[in-house]
Amino acid sequence: MEEFEIREMRGSESLIRQTLEDAGVRFVGAGRRSCKCPFCSDTHPSAEIYFKEGVWKFKCFAKCKINEDVIGLMAKIKGTKPGDVLKEKTATNGRHTNGSSKPARQAQVFLTIKNIA
Secondary structure, X not given: OOHHHHHHHHOXXXXXXXXXXXXXXXXXXXXXXXXXXXXXXXXXXXXXEEEEOOEEEEEEOOOOOXXXXXXXXXXXXXXXOHHHHHHHHHHOOOOOOOOOOOOHHHHHHHHHXXXXX
């Protein structure tokens, strides 16, 4: 997977949202960035997504204290390593394992890179 594709994945709000929503997370609050953590026994929205230095991240302020970008988050959800997530993304040609397309901007970037290569 190209470095540019990885940067685009990590910088995509829609991809991190979709990843969490696929895991059953529902966003609430101002800006719809708060949620319950899917990794701990969180009973109140004490996790959030945030943007810092070009990267969207997920952080839990409750028990598990996870703080990951979308690649680390996908790995945590699947119980695997971030490198395995990147290999899978390359093998599935940029499609989610459930068959749905990546968010439109991600798909466009992926196709652009493939056309250049």
